[in-house]
Amino acid sequence: MALALLRRRRPKGASAEAAGLSLPLPPGAGAVGREVVDPMGSPMAAADVTVTALDTHRVVARGTTDPYGFFLAALPPGQYSLLIVTEGLQPHRETVGIVAGTAAPTERVWLQPAQALELPAPGTWLFDPPHTAIRFIAKHVGMAHVHGRFERFDGGIQIAQDMTQSRVHVRIDASSITTGNNTRDNHLRSADFLHVERFPYIDFASTRFAYRGGSKWTLQGSLTMHGVSRSVSLDTTYLGTVNGGYGEELRCAALAKAELHREDYTLNWRSMLARGIAVVGPTIQLELDVQAMYRTHDTPTPPE
Template identity: 40%
Template sequence: MGLTARIRTRDGWAVSHAVVTVTDMAGTQVLRAEADEKGVVGDPTGLAPGAYTVVVTAVGHGPAASTAIVTASGRVDAGTITLARQGGGDELPPPGPWTVDPAHSTVGAVARHLGISSVRGRFTDFSAAIEVAPDEVTKSRVEAVIRAASIDTGNGPRDTHLRSADFLDVETYPEITYRSTGLTVAGPDRWTVHGDLTMRGVVRPVDLDLVHLGTGADPWGGTRAAFRATGELHREDFAMNYNQVVRAGVAAIGTTLRVELEIQAVQGESLPQA
């Protein structure tokens, strides 16, 4: 196989039918290949040893270029090439209000179980609003409300226990809220959202690592923006101290929770029909 490559978005999805063009150092095109539905390029054309430029393009994405060295074997593995969706990158979406679409968003958390595996859960009932500041993007804000009783880990008895006073105590504290207090640039394509999380009546600061994945039109005449956010929190900080030590000091349930958010937001203060 002469050229192999894997084309992905920044959030790990395959970019099907991306086009890979290879030119030599004189700028002459020596190879052109198209990725398959899995975002994989595998072209059998052998290449002469030397340095080449690999350019990847795809509809709806910005181009990417890199340099590849072909050895005497005539083969080169360009590895994983990441394309940014148009509308993503260093900028947040256009300023103004955005409403999170819960039907196309996920609010989840991951906890360690028995010290050897992970248990995933999600909240199925939540609402959130985003305000992208027009001048200073760092003044943008987000507010979210989660109905604590909507926790779903795929196991009924476990969910019942999580709703009890040992954990979320949903009868006393039916809502979990998050209100941002600031936004800082954390890198060329990411931000840190600073905010206050209120759970079980306890308020603690929680930071979220945020990536804007892109902005574009939807089938209902609206404009949507996609985000991914991750963070960590310690449940003891919110008076959730229940645990069971099962062996050699290993806790049945980890005390650190990893927060994982996949968000779609619609421009404006109301959602279109979906």
């Protein structure tokens, strides 16, 4: 079983090998422990650890390292695969043998930097609408979730030599909103919500790409909806580049998420409730699942 707490008698500055563990083992069990550190030797808290029995291929223990980077599990005798994973660093895998009545010395594991995904080449990248989705999730009067999407949009990415100076622009046709219910969709298009006759577009324009480590970025920018502009941060996972799709064109992919507050855009949720209007809730989860093609003289035109 995985043990959430370790009782350590450890002088300040002592190595893992010097640590004395006070651990009563279950009858017939052994134990394995690891101290996980980053490339600089600092403790890696909350790293995911999975222990799999090699004879049955079943996961027998799963947990995370504690605030000091330690993980310990008591296990039946046998051979096991130990996998340690955390964002932005290479996974560590090893085989360990467990002997009944024995707690093996706690060894230190140094996680190494993950191989970085190749960033998009500088230049213009155009959204590929058939392989891009703009979705949202909201609660319906605080109860069930409403899932929807926008069906018409365009946009692109201007990649700079300095990635942090790159830019993204997205323009969404507000009238293309769909949630799978015509009555609700027409209401969302009305003056109570998006007021698409007066405000036909929703626009996002980034101002900065902020690198957060590994494949994570934050796209800071402005979202304009219902005639109001507000600062928004898109938590973005970069998924890499690949050749192919319609031919051998170069394309990149990313997944971005943000939480929007309706009242920031003068969509007054409380007022609508007071008037007896059935509405979606005050916060909306927005998700952009994007594929973009590198623009050249022979970039293919996406099918309608």
